[in-house]
Amino acid sequence: MDPDHPHLHQTEDPRCKQLIVNGKPFLVLGAELQNSSMSSARHMTSIWQELREDHINTILGPVTWEQIEPIEGEFDFKELDTNLQDARSHGLHLIILWFGAFKNGLSTYAPKWVKKDQTRFPRVKLRKAGGLTKTADILSILDTNQETLKADKKAFEALMQHIKEVDAEHSTVIMVQVENEVGIIGDSRDGSALANKRFNEPVPKGVIDKLLEDWDSLHENLKVNLISFKEKAQSIDSASWPDAFGNTPQTDEIFMAYHYAQYVEELAAAGKKIYALPLYVNVWQNSATGLDRVFQKTMGIANPNQLGFSAGGGDVPGDYPSGGAVVNVLDIWQLFAPSLDFIAPDIYLTDYGTTAISYRHRLQPLFVPEQRRDDYGVSPFGIDTVKVEHKVNPYKKHYELLSKVSTIVLAAQRRPDHFSGFFFETQDPNQEPIKLTLVMGEWNLCVEPAHVFGEVEPGCGMIVQLEEGGGSRFLLIGWGFQASFTSTRPNVHFNGILSFEEKEVVDPATGELRTRRLLNGDETRSGKYAVMPSENPDYGGYPISITIPAGTAIAEVEVYALEEET
Numbered sequence: 001m002d003p004d005h006p007h008l009h010q011t012e013d014p015r016c017k018q019l020i021v022n023g024k025p026f027l028v029l030g031a032e033l034q035n036s037s038m039s040s041a042r043h044m045t046s047i048w049q050e051l052r053e054d055h056i057n058t059i060l061g062p063v064t065w066e067q068i069e070p071i072e073g074e075f076d077f078k079e080l081d082t083n084l085q086d087a088r089s090h091g092l093h094l095i096i097l098w099f100g101a102f103k104n105g106l107s108t109y110a111p112k113w114v115k116k117d118q119t120r121f122p123r124v125k126l127r128k129a130g131g132l133t134k135t136a137d138i139l140s141i142l143d144t145n146q147e148t149l150k151a152d153k154k155a156f157e158a159l160m161q162h163i164k165e166v167d168a169e170h171s172t173v174i175m176v177q178v179e180n181e182v183g184i185i186g187d188s189r190d191g192s193a194l195a196n197k198r199f200n201e202p203v204p205k206g207v208i209d210k211l212l213e214d215w216d217s218l219h220e221n222l223k224v225n226l227i228s229f230k231e232k233a234q235s236i237d238s239a240s241w242p243d244a245f246g247n248t249p250q251t252d253e254i255f256m257a258y259h260y261a262q263y264v265e266e267l268a269a270a271g272k273k274i275y276a277l278p279l280y281v282n283v284w285q286n287s288a289t290g291l292d293r294v295f296q297k298t299m300g301i302a303n304p305n306q307l308g309f310s311a312g313g314g315d316v317p318g319d320y321p322s323g324g325a326v327v328n329v330l331d332i333w334q335l336f337a338p339s340l341d342f343i344a345p346d347i348y349l350t351d352y353g354t355t356a357i358s359y360r361h362r363l364q365p366l367f368v369p370e371q372r373r374d375d376y377g378v379s380p381f382g383i384d385t386v387k388v389e390h391k392v393n394p395y396k397k398h399y400e401l402l403s404k405v406s407t408i409v410l411a412a413q414r415r416p417d418h419f420s421g422f423f424f425e426t427q428d429p430n431q432e433p434i435k436l437t438l439v440m441g442e443w444n445l446c447v448e449p450a451h452v453f454g455e456v457e458p459g460c461g462m463i464v465q466l467e468e469g470g471g472s473r474f475l476l477i478g479w480g481f482q483a484s485f486t487s488t489r490p491n492v493h494f495n496g497i498l499s500f501e502e503k504e505v506v507d508p509a510t511g512e513l514r515t516r517r518l519l520n521g522d523e524t525r526s527g528k529y530a531v532m533p534s535e536n537p538d539y540g541g542y543p544i545s546i547t548i549p550a551g552t553a554i555a556e557v558e559v560y561a562l563e564e565e566t
Contacts, residue, residue, distance in 0.1 A: 031383035034158035041082035104322030105185035127191035164275035183321020189252035256323025268339035347398025407511035416466035487561035
């Protein structure tokens, strides 16, 4: 029996888990606030309604340790309570981001009483040339007495207890992020005396055993750093970290990943005992998944280092937070922080598709909690200031459409072999057109940017093979693409479109649709394609207007095939 509070539900297909809120599957149409916005309920007063009007249903916002526990042992949730009430009154859900001991590889959100007591709460030391070290603005997790962990855990427990007390009957809060982009910035590991001692002690037997037991399931980006470990695995029972894994920055990163995973596991396990909401960590990405093509084209750069900063990227541990759950240590986190429901990538500079696929490792759910502000993807960071950059929120039209078809999308998620989403960036006229090939049931689908005579615009959407109609009916949602269908049956000599209808939503709660227009002729390129046009197709000076603009961005096509008669 499923619990009453928000939770993840495993569907019949092992590839699909869904978030359940108020007893029903819930599609997050999310966006993250600027870091300081939710520190003031008064500041947020004018923002809630605008977010709602942009068809956002979930806001990701920080609750900070420095604000809720300014004096040790005395907790103040006044601002959070008002924000909860205001979000609820506007029909919005919240994902709470716990900015505790760690935020972006630093400890700037720790309370004053933690920052000033370096004896009780020791700092990370960054190793410099000549054997020197520099004190970092990072609390060490390797202190013998674990004072940082104890204090952070106590505050997190208080937060989870308070959310349960004031919100359990409302489910305004649907998930909680534990810390924010943990890891060490400026070095591949903590270089303090305490850390050096731990680094040169024997690797815990549980680490060695688990890596060997799970060897076949480990991500290739981790395996490549464990070659020497695997070769001498039988003789390293008492080996130190450098002896077991090699004295490299990658070993430093594995060492820190293990300890950060254990640290977060302590918080997550304690929080779940109080109120078992879905919990996750977010991850500042390294450059392993490659630079995003759209970002590269927009900025005119070859790699992130040309920007003069590494936020959202980085080539070596320490350029990005070392010990955070990047792909090459993702297994360490999944194995040693089991109370987390998933590990989520923040996507700014890295290739979107590659990063997303990497974080489906071990079939964990994919959730992107923050990303750069452009016109595709999910959960943009800084949504409350997006119009300063874009004038109009580019997510509004996408979220408006998705809010109408969310019931349909959620049902399709449970049938992953019959559902696919995609995005086509601006086309380079000197390159071959991008085409996506899909197989759904007994049909091959070819999806490509919608035909225009002028410049091809970006396209995005999804295709759902409907259960009704023997698998020959498909729902198309989105803009700027076209699809053709070919039967996989061996004796087929003709494939065609039986009907193509533009749809509109009658009832978003049930997913009921009705026909608005019958589409044929030019709108199917004479029966060859189911075309989902962009909002402003470029006619390119062509004198005949055969490429119409988008309507509802929802259509249903039924296809057929003729077989050779025997």
